[in-house]
Amino acid sequence: MNISERLLAIANLIHPGSNVIDVGADHGLLEKYLIESGKVESIFAVENKKGPFEILKNNLKDYDVNISLSDGLDEMPPETNVIVLAGMGGNLILDILKKDVNKLNGIEQIVVDAHRDAELVRREIIKLGYRIEKEKIVVENKIYYFIISFVKGKSAYKDVELEWGYNVSNDPLFREFKMKELRRLVNTLAHQKQAKKSKPECIERIQSKIERLENL
Ligand SMILES: C[S@@+](CC[C@H](N)C(=O)[O-])C[C@H]1O[C@@H](n2cnc3c(N)ncnc32)[C@H](O)[C@@H]1O
Known part of the structure; x- marks a missing residue:
């Protein structure tokens, strides 16, 4: 299955064999790709708006994916160990995580594609007890996306790494x-x-x- 460079970068960063929650799944293309590639153990797709939820339900009707019309991490299954938050502004991503900070104990990885305020996202997710594992830049329609994988742990960062991206300065993009x-x-x-x-x-x-x- 062909998916966009951006969604492919997100899929590639997700740890194999994970139990994933994708908050704001919308079109469900990431779900289709992850199921078809057999990369993950399970995926729980969440939408909080009726319109996108109906599209999601229809697009995933032939796929083994649990979908939910709910807000953020409200209905997150207990076995979940990876959270994906993609295609949203940084503040919304942080609101979703901070509203349910008590549910992050079992979360080993958070994969984020913030379309605004990436610096704030780096700074705040680190404060929640995560470190940046990897960052990947993709460009689509002249827009540069910084896809970030956080994992549990601590690390020291230079200010510029949090401002402009971690370990990306040698990337031609x-x-x-x-x-x-x-x-x-x-x-x-x-x-x-x-x-x-x-x-x-x-x-x-x-x-x-x-x-x-x-x-x-
Ligand atoms: C622009 S789409 C991104 C779709 C997909 N994740 C991607 O990266 O292509 C963002 C989606 O997040 C959903 N959303 C926003 N806030 C949410 C929340 N608190 N809980 C669940 N879904 C949310 C919106 O309804 C919208 O469909």
Whole structure:
């Protein structure tokens, strides 16, 4: 089965033989791929909205996947040891995890594809007792996605690794991302400088962000 580079990167990071919960499963393509490839022991697909849930139910009717119309980790089966949270903003991902932080005891791996606020996600999931195992960049339709696998444990990080990605700076895709992001930040800085009510602390913040990225 063919799936997008992004979903494939998520699937590849999931530990083989796991019992997975996929929160926000939507189209169910990740579920189809994981079942067809035989990579996981089980997968529990969750949607909290009726419309996407009906699509999910229909798309997975021929697959051995338990699906649930519920919120976040509310109905998580006890055997679950991997959580997937993909295609959502960082704040939503963190809200879902923090609402049920008491359910994370048996969770060995959290695979995240945050479409915004990846830095915040890295910083906050680490505080929940996880370390970054691996990070993979994929690009689709000119958008760069940072897919992150967290596992239980502790590690020390440089600030730039949490800000821009862990162990990714030698990846050719990171070089591309860096050029694009630098152009964006330089434009933002120029606009800030021209703005009537420009704030010095804001200009300083963007300038130092540019410097840190240039030095990577
Ligand atoms: C943009 S889709 C991403 C689909 C898929 N995970 C992917 O990466 O392609 C995000 C989905 O998350 C669902 N969602 C958002 N908050 C949720 C929550 N608290 N519990 C379950 N599903 C949620 C939305 O209804 C939506 O279908």
